[in-house]
Amino acid sequence: MTWHSAAGLDALPVARLHPLVRDTSRPAPDPDLLAVTELAARPLKAAAEAAEEIEDPPTWSAWQRLAPHAAVVLNSLSALPDSSDETIGAAAGAxxxxxxxxxxxxxxxxxxxEYGEVFTARLRDLVPATRSHWSVRCQK
Incomplete structure (x- = not known):
């Protein structure tokens, strides 16, 4: 494993794994993956609803730990074809x-x-005509 940091001060460090290590480290497909991922979205949704002013310093310690999980749960749910729109909406909120x-x-x-990922996830809730309208408007 090697550590890389993209150029710029606002970039996060990235761990690059050898493809063989990456592929063997992935969990096997699990029929309960959807249920576990949806279960993980619930406390994230509750935390997001409780966070009124995320810009206030007292909330930072909690979101320092929660932020990486929120993105992973949203990406996981978006990739699962049987995810409910309600659960994806909750994960998108978090x-x-x-x-x-x-x-x-x-x-x-x-x-x-992350804002882009949230936007993509929330597009799923829109009706097809509205979805294409927003996709065109956001490409400008």
Whole structure:
């Protein structure tokens, strides 16, 4: 495993694994993966709803620990075809709060990437006509 840091002060360090190590470290497909991921989204949703002002310093210690999990849960649920829109919406809300936390801390590129993931996840809830309208408007 090697550590890399992208250029810029707001970039997060990235661990690069050898492909063989990466592939063997992944868990086997599990039929309960959806249930476990949806279960993980519940406390994140509750934390996001409780965080009124994420920009206030007293909330930072909690979101320092929660922010990475919010992004992982959202990405996992988005990749699972049987995920409910309600659960993805809950995970997107938590990931949005995590992105706000990141933006308040200064890693703006990471926050922007998370905002994009939240936007993509929330597009799933829109009707197809509205979805194409927003996709075109956001490409400008």
């Amino acid at each position: 990931a949005y709060t995590a992105a706000r936390y990141r933006a308040s801390q200064g890693p703006y590129a990471a926050a922007a990437a």
